[in-house]
Amino acid sequence: MKLYYSPGACSLSPHIVLQESGLPYEAIAAPTKTHQLADGTDYYSINPLGYVPFLVLDDGRTLREGAVIVQYVADQAPDKKLMPAAGSFERYQAQEWLNFIGTELHKGCSPFFGGAANDEYKAAMKERLLKRLEFVNQQLAGRDYLMGAQFSVADAYLFTITNWAKPVGLDLAPLAHLLAWRQRVSQRPAVVAAMQAEGLLK
Numbered sequence: 001m002k003l004y005y006s007p008g009a010c011s012l013s014p015h016i017v018l019q020e021s022g023l024p025y026e027a028i029a030a031p032t033k034t035h036q037l038a039d040g041t042d043y044y045s046i047n048p049l050g051y052v053p054f055l056v057l058d059d060g061r062t063l064r065e066g067a068v069i070v071q072y073v074a075d076q077a078p079d080k081k082l083m084p085a086a087g088s089f090e091r092y093q094a095q096e097w098l099n100f101i102g103t104e105l106h107k108g109c110s111p112f113f114g115g116a117a118n119d120e121y122k123a124a125m126k127e128r129l130l131k132r133l134e135f136v137n138q139q140l141a142g143r144d145y146l147m148g149a150q151f152s153v154a155d156a157y158l159f160t161i162t163n164w165a166k167p168v169g170l171d172l173a174p175l176a177h178l179l180a181w182r183q184r185v186s187q188r189p190a191v192v193a194a195m196q197a198e199g200l201l202k
């Protein structure tokens with residue numbers, strides 16, 4: 001498998017999941033600022049939408065949405081229990097988290113990265129994001145991970161998005177459960193390895 005990623009972008013989530021899975025893969029940088037690979041290839045010739053993450057399977061088939069890529073990878077390494085079994089109620093709960101993170105958090109952060117949003121819109125969006133994060137904070141009380149005792153792909157996605165708190169201007173200090181969870185996730189060897197590979201750790 002090949003994962004196209006941009007350092008620190010939402011593609012860190014499948015990068016973490018690939019590391020957690022133990023499956024062989026190659027990570028290829030496709031920086032969002034240049035849309036060009038290191039060898040000069042125009043990234044739009046690989047993914048016409050131009051965004052990361054983008055997964056290419058060994059047989060050439062592709063997947064391009066982060067919330068789906070992480071489920072595909074998890075299902076290739078079922079022994080790692082990164083996603084509950086298909087058909088179980090827990091599977092829907094994990095998908096509920098992925099959808100929530102994608103639509104309520106990830107896309108709420110996007111206007112803060114080079115968008116044309118004005119200050120009024122950004123202030124309203126920050127308030128909305130904080131309300132959503134307060135909910136997540138409550139859900140994490142007394143739990144190691146979003147799904148309970150087991151780390152899942154939803155944790156990889158939430159960790160990636162909450163890494164952006166500083167650039168977006170969100171103060172996470174009052175959200176003690178979320179901060180404790182971030183600390184726990186940040187210490188997982190797979191998370192450290194993926195962040196190191198993206199040049200995010202000193």
Ligand SMILES: N[C@@H](CCC(=O)N[C@@H](CS)C(=O)NCC(=O)O)C(=O)O
Nearest residue numbers: 009010032050051052053064065066
């Ligand atoms: N719908 C996609 C959105 C991915 C996305 O927003 N990627 C951003 C980085 S976090 C990106 O590549 N932006 C650069 C661009 O759109 O050209 C997903 O959920 O995977």
